[in-house]
Amino acid sequence: MAAGGGDDLKLLGMWASPYVLRVKLALALKGIDYEYVEVDLKNKSELLLTSNPVHQKVPVLIHNGKPICESQIIVQYLDDAFPDAGAPLLPSDxxxxxxxxxxxxxxxxxxxxxxxxxxxxxxxxxxxxxxxxxxxxxxxxxxxxxxxxxxxxxxxxxxxxxxxxxxxxxxxxxxxxxxxxxxxxxxxxxxxxxxxxxxxxxxxxxxxxxxxxxxxxxxxxxxxxxxxxxxx
Amino acid sequence: MAAGGGDDLKLLGMWASPYVLRVKLALALKGIDYEYVEVDLKNKSELLLTSNPVHQKVPVLIHNGKPICESQIIVQYLDDAFPDAGAPLLPSDxxxxxxxxxxxxxxxxxxxxxxxxxxxxxxxxxxxxxxxxxxxxxxxxxxxxxxxxxxxxxxxxxxxxxxxxxxxxxxxxxxxxxxxxxxxxxxxxxxxxxxxxxxxxxxxxxxxxxxxxxxxxxxxxxxxxxxxxxxx
Incomplete structure (x- = not known):
């Protein structure tokens, strides 16, 4: 059964980005469902600019309307926000x-x-x-x-x-x-x-x-x- | 009562380093006892070189013989390793x-x-x-x-x-x-x-x-x- 079922989860990404791939890998390993939105980095959408005004980069994960930016931070967030979705990626010790x-x-x-x-x-x-x-x-x-x-x-x-x-x-x-x-x-x-x-x-x-x-x-x-x- | 009493805790530092000061502040806020070791960065000690072979920089926290490097990582470690020493510095949400x-x-x-x-x-x-x-x-x-x-x-x-x-x-x-x-x-x-x-x-x-x-x-x-x- 997929985790994150009651949550609205959207990933803003770009297919060739290794940083976005990290987040896709983490979401898949945890079995969390999400909607993927491919972003045109040459013509940045309003959604990207308002979700990540500081860096204007992907990946951005939007969870129930709240954006989280930066791949390392997003992956740690997934451990914190979905403790029951698979094993944590960070060690427990x-x-x-x-x-x-x-x-x-x-x-x-x-x-x-x-x-x-x-x-x-x-x-x-x-x-x-x-x-x-x-x-x-x-x-x-x-x-x-x-x-x-x-x-x-x-x-x-x-x-x-x-x-x-x-x-x-x-x-x-x-x-x-x-x-x-x-x-x-x-x-x-x-x-x-x-x-x-x-x-x-x-x-x-x-x-x-x-x-x-x-x-x-x-x-x-x-x-x-x-x-x-x-x-x- | 000071926390960390049963632990051997050593901080390798340099008085003018803002990165070291972060760790000193975190340790003080948590009331954790430690031994401070001032390092001569022009003549790096064996202890520093073996504790932080990758960056050879301070701060290094040595906890029961195990080194932890990089100020942001050390402060998060203090939250993880001393959960009963004061409030966590990272928010719980x-x-x-x-x-x-x-x-x-x-x-x-x-x-x-x-x-x-x-x-x-x-x-x-x-x-x-x-x-x-x-x-x-x-x-x-x-x-x-x-x-x-x-x-x-x-x-x-x-x-x-x-x-x-x-x-x-x-x-x-x-x-x-x-x-x-x-x-x-x-x-x-x-x-x-x-x-x-x-x-x-x-x-x-x-x-x-x-x-x-x-x-x-x-x-x-x-x-x-x-x-x-x-x-x-």
């Missing part, structure tokens, strides 16, 4: 919770930023520097996997948890940009735990159902690149 | 919790970054641009104050909460840099709610006891500026 929050923050502040620099750096040098930072961040993330999983298959242990959803939201983009740049991040030789984790994650039912197709992301990235080059 | 997390993140990602640019920008132009961004961020934070406080004296309502501690940790530095640059942020004309909040915050017993002296911060900032100029 306070120290494990802190570890999960630490590595989720590390992912966004370090790995995601480095990946963006590798993809969208203004010069080839900047991109190469970004690629180097990505590898350093992945080596640290390997430590995070060891600390959080304690030898089990996922950051969350036996089951998918908060950090899995945060990092897993980016896997389709990792594969797309790997293909475009002829590199392989999540390399079994460099980061064996993470590489095995990524193989495991993409085989999950929720991942197979929700991850965008890599070819479509590549096509979309080329459009973005052409647009960036035209405006440079 | 899920939507209010999400709002508190949103504005705390906004503070760190927008206001703190803009303030750093205003203080440490490489050129006068960069600094002026930082100052402009500070004012824009404060205008948004004024909205945050309205949303979180719902007309009460603090972001946390009648009592000091998560966002109060996050923003309050920076007030001594705001006053120091205001004095150095001849500006006044938290201006009653521009952001009346925030200005009144700041006056209220510095009068709290915990703030009076823990905030570093503004004159000492100014002296310290001048040393840092001279060092930055010498290495530029």
């Amino acid at each position: 306070p120290h494990d919770r802190a570890l999960a929050r630490f590595w989720a923050a590390f992912n966004d502040e370090t790995l995601v930023k480095a990946s963006n620099q590798a993809s969208w750096g203004k010069t080839e040098e900047e991109k190469a520097e970004g690629e180097k930072k990505v590898l350093e961040a992945l080596e640290k993330m390997e430590i995070g996997m060891r600390e959080c999983s304690k030898g089990k298959p996922f950051f969350g242990g036996d089951d998918v948890g908060f950090v899995d959803v945060m990092l897993g939201g980016f896997l389709a983009w990792v594969r797309a940009t790997d293909a475009m740049r002829g590199v392989k991040r999540f390399d079994p030789d460099a980061t064996p735990l993470l590489a095995a984790w990524a193989e495991r994650f993409v085989e999950l039912d929720v991942a197979k159902a929700l991850m965008p197709e890599v070819d479509k992301l590549i096509e979309f990235a080329k459009v973005l690149q052409a647009r960036a080059a035209a405006s440079a | 899920p939507h209010d919790r999400a709002l508190a997390r949103f504005w705390a993140a906004f503070n760190d990602e927008t206001l703190v970054k803009a303030s750093n640019q205003a203080s440490w920008g490489k050129t006068e132009e960069e600094k002026a641009e930082g100052e402009k961004k500070v004012l824009e961020a404060l205008e948004k934070m004024e909205i945050g104050m309205r949303e979180c406080s719902k007309g009460k004296p603090f972001f946390g309502g009648d009592d000091v909460g998560f966002v109060d501690v996050m923003l309050g940790g920076f007030l001594a530095w705001v006053r120091a840099t205001d004095a150095m640059r001849g500006v006044k942020r938290f201006d009653p004309d521009a952001t009346p709610l925030l200005a009144a909040w700041a006056e209220r915050f510095v009068e709290l017993d915990v703030a009076k006891a823990l905030m570093p002296e503004v004159d000492k911060l100014i002296e310290f900032a001048k040393v840092l500026q001279a060092r930055a100029a010498a290495s530029a």
